[in-house]
Every structure is written in C-alpha cells, then in structure tokens.
Amino acid sequence: MTATVGQQAQAAARANDVWKVYGSGEAQVIALRGVSAEFERGRFTAIMGPSGSGKSTLMHCLAGLDSVTRGTVSIGETTVTGLGDAGLTKLRRDKVGFIFQQFNLLPTLTAKENILLPLSIAGRKPDPAWYDTVIETVGLKDRLDHRPAQLSGGQQQRVACARALVSRPEVIFADEPTGNLDSRSGAEVLNFLRNSVREHGQTIVMVTHDPTAAAYADRVVFLADGEIVSELIEPTAETVLDTMKKLDTPAEVGN
Amino acid sequence: MFRATLKSLLARKVRLILSGLAVVLGVMFVSGAFVLTDTLGRSFDSVFADGFSEIDVNVAAKPKVQVNEMEGEQTVAPLPAALVDRVKQVPGAASATGVVNADGARVIGSNGKVVTSFGPPQLGENWTGESELLKLREGRAPQAEDEIVINKALATAAKVxxxxxxxxxxxxxxxxxxxTLVGVFGYSGDRDSIGGVNEVFFTTPVAQRLMLGEPDVFSSITVQAAGGVSDEKLRDDVARTLGADFEVKTGEQVAADASASLKEGLSFFNKILLGFAAVALLVGTFLILNTFSIIVAQRTRELALMRAIGASGRQIIGSVVLEAIAVGLIASVLGLAAGIGVGALLAFLFGKLAGGLTLAGIGVPAAAVIGSFAVGLVITVVAALLPALRASRIPPIAAMQDVATPDRPLTKITVAGSLVTGVGAVLLFLGLSGNAGGQTLSTILGGVLFAFIGVALLTPLISRPVVSLLGAIFSWSVPGQLGRLNSGRNPRRTAITAAALMVGIALVTGVTVILDSAKGSISALAQDTIKAELVIAGQQGGPRPPTFDPGVLDQAKALPGVRLVDGEYGDMGRIDGEGTWVAASSDIASLRQIFGAKPTAGDIDRLGPTQMLASSDTATSRGWSVGSTVNVQLTRGEARTYTISGIYESSQLTNPVTLPVTAAKDFAIPQPIQGFIQLDPGTRVSDVQPQVEALLADSPEVSVADRDAFIKQQTSSLDGLLTMIQILLALAIVIAVLGIINTLALSVLERTRELGLLRAIGLRRSQTMGMITVEAVVISVFGALLGVVVGTGLGAAVVEALKDEGITDLILPWGQMGVFLGLAAIIGVVAAVLPAVRAARINVLGAIAHD
Incomplete structure (x- = not known):
C-alpha cells in the first residue's frame, strides 16, 4: 500500500516513493519500502508504528539527517534529496527544528542560552515579540537563568521545544518527545505542542509509539514493515490503540 | 556560538588542565631560555662596563690567532714596553700605563688543590695602584719579587x-x-670580585716574566685622556700615531667587544635549550592531540546536536579551534610566567657557580614573550586541528541515537605512517651520508622528526599485537585481564599516548647508543694504540686545560725502569691563514713509538727546529707533501715558515700537525698538557707510579694514572654530557607521563557506567585500581619499548654514518634499556594512581544511572 495523503493546503514536508536500504547481501535490511506522504502546513501529524516499523528512519530521511536510497524528499520548496553538506546545514538552520527524546540541551548553557542557540549559530537576532510569546507559552519565564541540571525533565523538554520554535522553522520534527517524561509532564509538553500548531500555525511531525501522545495530533500515519499501512484523522487514544492492535495481529500470526 | 564554546571550555577545565600543562612546560622551557640568556647577557654587559670604566682608551696588539668563545680565552701577543712612552707623547693623553693581564694565574689553596673557576678567567696582572674601582681591603701593595695581592673572593675560596x-x-x-700574600683587595660597592674573575697581582717585572714569558712587555696600555679631550678623539690620535698594527679602542668599545664574544657563547647555549624545548613541545603536541580527540569523542552527541540545529561543519571546526586557542593562550601566559621564574633561578645558580657574578635585574626580553605566545598558540592549534576536522564530520543524526563510533580501519593511517616513516628514513640517509648539500644538521633533524611522526602513525597497527602480548603478563588475574583488554580497546588513543613517551625515550636511547659507541670506540683505539703504562694528565674544570712543569718530563726520563717519555702541548694556530689545531711533542721519537705512528711519507722520527709533521688526512686536504713549506702563526711571536718533513697515518688520536717543542713557547698555553711514560719491559707500574707522583708534587693540577684510568678519565667528559642530555630530556618524559594520566583519567570518566557495573557485580575497590594500573603499565611499557627500539635504530644509523670518523664499534646499552623499561613500568604505576583512586571511588548506583 502506498500513499494515503491529506490533499489540503500546501505540504510542509513531502516524501515521494522513498526507499531506505541498509547493508547489502544477506545483511540487507529494508527500512522503508516506497513510502510517499505529505505533511500539511499548520498541522500536527504523528507517525506511529511498532518498533522496527521504520518510523524513526522516515523521520530522519524527511529531516535530511539520513540519505534515502531511492525517491525524493522535500521540505517546503526545497528538495532535500541530493543536497550537499552546505545545503543541508542551511536547511537545518532555516527550515527545520528538532525535539529529541533525551532533550539534548547543552549542560553548560542556561535555559535562555539554549533556546537562543540555533539563532546564535545562524548569526540571527531573535524577533523579540515572538521570543516573548514562546517563553510565555512554555511557561519558563522564571527559569531562564537555570542550567539544565537544575530543571526537571518536563521543564528541560519545554526548553527544547522553545529552542525548536524560536527560529520559526517550516517544520519541527519531534522524536518521541515524551518518551523520557512522566505522564503529567508529557501531557504538558504535548498540550504545548498542540497549542503552538493551533495558535501559531506551526507544522509539527512527531514520531511516537504512545497512543495517548498520538491522540494529541490532528492526524496519525501508521507504519509497519517500512510501509504506510493506515491513517487516522482527528484521532483519539482509543482509535489509535485499536488501529495499533490490528496492525500487531498479522505480525503475531506471522510469527 | 562563541559563548557556547567558551562555556563548554570552562565546564571542562579539569580535562584541559593536563593538556594545558604540557604546553605550559614546553613554553616554560622556551621563555626560561630567553630570560636566562638575556639576564646573563646584561649581567656581563654591566660587569665589563664596570671593569673597563676607568679606561679611556686601550691599546693592544692585534690578535694573531682569532679564537672564538667555544675554543677558549683569546690570548693576545704582548706589546713592547717602549710603546708606553710613545703613547704618552700623543697630545691629549694625560697618562699611559702598561698593563699585564693574562689568563693562567692559578692559586693553590690551603688544601693543596688549585682553586678552579668554572668559566671566568684566572688573571695574573701587574700592580698599578689603587683606583676608584679597586681598593685594598687589607695589607699593602706588592713591592718585592715574591709578593702578591689577590682579590677577596679568591682569598676566601683559597682560605688564605x-x-x-x-x-x-x-x-x-x-x-x-x-x-707571600701581602694584601687582599676588593671592588667598589663591596664586591669581592668582578664577574667571578680570580685575580693575582704581582710586581710588574714578575708579572711580565711569569704571565707573558719575557721581560719588558705588556698585554695592553691604558690611556687616560687629558681634561677636555674626548675618548674618541684620543683613540683616533693614538691610532694614527701607532699605525695599523695595533687595536686602539675606547674603554666602552673594549667592554662591548668583550661582552659580545661572551654573548656569542650564550646564544649557542640558548639554541641548545630551545632544541630541548622543541622536543618537549613535540611530546606536548601528541598529548594535546590526544586530549582534544578524546574530548571530541565525548562530546559527539553535543556536537551532533549543534549540527542538527544548524551549525555548519566550519562552525564546529571553529569552535574546537577556538577552544584550542583559549587553552594555548592561557598555557602560554602561565608558561611565560613559569619560564621567567625558572630563568631567574637558573641565572642565580649560574651566578653562584661562576663565583659571584652580580646579576642584572631579571628582564623579560621581547623574544621570550613573542616566542612563548607563538609557540604555545601554534602548537595547541596545530594539535587540535585533526580532532577538529573529525568533529566536523560527526553526522547530525548522532544526536538522535547512540551511534556506536565504528572501529575505523587502520589502513589509511598505516599507509600514511609508512609514507612519513619512509620520508624520514630518506632524509636521515641523505643527512647522515653527507648528501644533504650543506643542510646536514637540518636534514638529520627533519629526518628524526618525520621518523617520530611516522612511527607514531604506525603505532596503532603495532599496538594491537604488542599490547596484547605485554598484557598477557598480567592476564592471570581478572583485573589484569580486564586492564589488558582496556588498553587494547582504542588502539589510536593507546598509540598516541605511548608515542608521546616514545619520543623522549627514543632520544635518550639514541644519544646513549651514540655516546657509548663513541666512548667504546675511542677507548678500544686508545687501548690498542697508546703504548704507555703511565699517563700524566689532569681533569679539566674550566676553559683552560691543566698543565704541569716540563721539567718533570726530564726527571721522569731519568727514573729507573722508564724507557720513553713524551710531553704533549697544543694550541690553535693559523697555518697558511687557516685556523688549525697544532701540537708539539717534547720527544718526537718517543711519541712515534708510544703511539705506534706509521709514516706514510718522509721521516717522522726526528724534527728539526723549522720542520713540521702532518697527519695524512690533513696533508691530503691541504695539498701538502714532504718538502712543502707552510706559514705558521702561533698565538705569540712572529709567523714562521716550516717545511713538512714527514707525514704520519691519521687515526682518531693523531693531531693534524706536530711542531717541534721549541715552538711551544709561543702557544697560548706554553706548558705541557699531557705526558706519556713507557716503562722498560718487566718493570712494575706500581714501582714507578709513586716516584712520578712525587715529581708532580709541585704541579697540583695533574696526577699520574695508569693507562686504563687515563682512558676512563678522558672519556668521562662524555658521561657528563650524557647526564646533562638525560636531565634535559627528562622533561619530555614528564610531559609524556602527564599524557598517560590524562588518557587514563578521561578513559575512567568515559567508562563510569561500565566501572559501576563491574563494581555492582562484585569487583573490589583494590581490583578496580589494579585494573586501571595494569592498563597504565601496559601503555607506558609499550611506549618505552617503542622508544628503545626506535632510539636504537636512530643511534645505530648515526654510528654507522660516523664510521669514517672513527666510531667503529656499535655498543648497545642493554643495561640502560632495561632501566628504561623498568622505569616505564614505574611511570605507569605512578600515572595510574589518581585515575585509579577516582575509579575506585565511583558511586555504584550513581554510575549505573549515569547517562
């Protein structure tokens, strides 16, 4: 099964018949088998699937972190496939933001410095109004001068979210952003991500295996064995769980 | 970005301190060398300025044979006493005084031994009265033939x-x-000597006879200008009156010239110190390279994150290089400061050793500052470039997942290592075989440098089997086995750490091989050639070789059981305008028999007063044959023409030319330096030795020794040289030890979780420490082993190249090598102490939870 896609608006990120093959010969692993997908601007999309389904690989390929074996990937107007290191660097600088499972803050910098790091790397000044808005939204106003080690996990992840948002990228890729958080902090972060989509028109693509997290998204794309197998619009935790169960079953039978 | 870099640097201060320390030590050497030579230079300036302050104009003969500071004190030919009156006549001269002032007045202390000076001359002078500068502290001026006055420092040293x-x-x-000592004098400002010079004042006739060898001559004439006449004008007037045969200078010029010649020696000394600084810095480079590599490896995730959020490869390189610049700057500042301290300390010690040199204030010359910063910064940045390049290649995806750093294949590095080693070998070959076209020294040094870098690059490949083999010694215990595996875990890191130690050990081993071979070859040759049972000679302490009374030679000849006696004199002379070492022998026939000299042309058994012998090498290079006439200018006297009457075969022990003994009175040192005594067959050495000893009672500088003792004494200067080189290279080894500590400390930090796990499953604290210690010992012994092998190779190559120079035997210092390996094991244990303690203290629970 290829390509089920939302057709509305313009796509912020697009994968077109993407194949990803690791290794060769007997050790060959096909991580993606001709995936085509579009991620619309201003929407919150979750990519779900059991482990080994290729969901992380798809995200890495979309973000230009990993090369594709075949097919093309584009972000906004930019075709990612075939870009050299300089092009990819520029892409990451201007069009892409990341949120990681392990937060990945620089331990030596304060929260504020961490948030402003992408702009300072790019040599740009923050838009003060937008910066204030972001800080306001993540609720970190009184924590800006703290080091990551002085913040709780949830607070650290909110700093990471602010860091991704502050440069207003075309699309933010979030890799299991709640994987290392307790459920309450996780809910806070997810709420915050959903709000940034609804209120500020941010595009977010999130990889997760947690149905509750996926339920915060506007749309869920399901992957199994390197292919897109299903999709839900306006999901709830229950519908996501049901779909996952259906996906698991044939695999178990297969074993 | 700039801020992020600086913050990350500050957060890692401990890690960087050790690598910074390597730079600090190297830079310290550099700035210390400059500060020391600058301080001593200015001290000499002021000493000479002072010593010549009362002279307006000085007249001396032009030196007949120019010698530089390395060859000894300049001795000038004497001036006739009548010249003093001619100078007095020059208008504008208020007074002119004839001065006797020559090196070689040696006072025998109350213990019967000659008071030596390590460097400054021992002047014998004529008393010309007190002055502003020179004042009697006790007693009176010398009036009779047997009266002297000496300076206070000398009186104190001699205890008289x-x-x-x-x-x-x-x-x-x-x-x-x-x-009879009738007076003791000192200098203004309560100084007991000027610059550690020992001075003996005689009455003028005695000084002339004993110090200049003839009556009615002076070393120089000092002239005082009349009121209103400038020194320069007086100088020009005197020079015009006397003609071109004399050097007429103002007091200031004399001081500046004297100081300049000493400074030439100092600059040579400076270069040697800088050479050792270069070695220390080379070792430091390895250490910095390693530290930065490890830091980059540890920061993989952080750097990948930077890449993921938009940093370009160039920015990453920039951030690592920036870090290096910061470390380099701080280290340079500290190194400069430490160097100033070390330079001041050494200058102080030098002043003490030289017998109370009054030091000028410690100054920091611009060269020290520029040198320190240039060297510190350049070395650090160059060493950090490779790790920086590696950092820029970290893929951004490494921020998302634990990308295991793949074990990169060693092919590339091995190929590069082989190439670089090859280049080093070619350079060494060119340099050692004398095909480098005038750049011999730099070619050889370049070859050594390339060889070191090449071997360092090859080390990772070698390290696998060797480290595993070395580690096998310890693998009977579990901690030993773990330590062995750990040391083989990252071949590159182990290799660079070991390579740093290799450099120091290789240089020490190489130098030891060369010097031992030289010593062995010379001893063997001397043993074969010198057919003298007893030798008269002394231990040279200062620039002037010990001498003895030539009368002893005749007296010894008359002793029962003595067959042949030969006394040897030597000097730098000019033959046909070219500086040449010339010798004279008291008995040319004995010399031939004692040294078994073989004639290649002419007659070498006798020598007329205008005849000269030459060695075959000298004759060939100068184009001489029997019957050639040459012009010989000695330190004193007029130039004379000699005819070559015989040529002897060259060996290590032959002099280039031999003059008749009558020529020796014109030598700078007109006394015999060595005497060789051959006994009748069957005469016991122990019967004759005490009798010769008795003859030498009045020549306390020398003693009589049997041949083996003499050879040992002669080669002992090489031992001193070896010790000095070893001390200076020890610094390079200290830096290498810092490197081992650094590598281990970082490894322990990296393996916190693993160490916690090992402790959790029951490894005891002591076992943890044992494991770390084994790792350190394996690495350092590996480095020492490499060093011994490379050093032996280098030494053997040099010895091979010096075969024609007479170093025929390759002597490998097995004992020394064993000591180095043992030392390396100890170094390993010492280096492991801190990291091991740290590893043992790891909190088990915290370590396992450690992210």
Missing part, C-alpha cells in the same frame, strides 16, 4: 690570609712557586 705563603702556578710556570 695576608702574611701567609701561597703557592701560585702561572702561565709560563706550571711548577708551584711560593709567594
């Missing part, structure tokens, strides 16, 4: 008092002569 009889050896009399 006014009124006592004091023995003195002089330039023209190496037999002790007794004088």
């Amino acid at each position: 008092q006014v009124g006592q009889k004091v023995g003195v050896l002089t330039a023209f009399e190496s037999k002790k002569r007794d004088f």
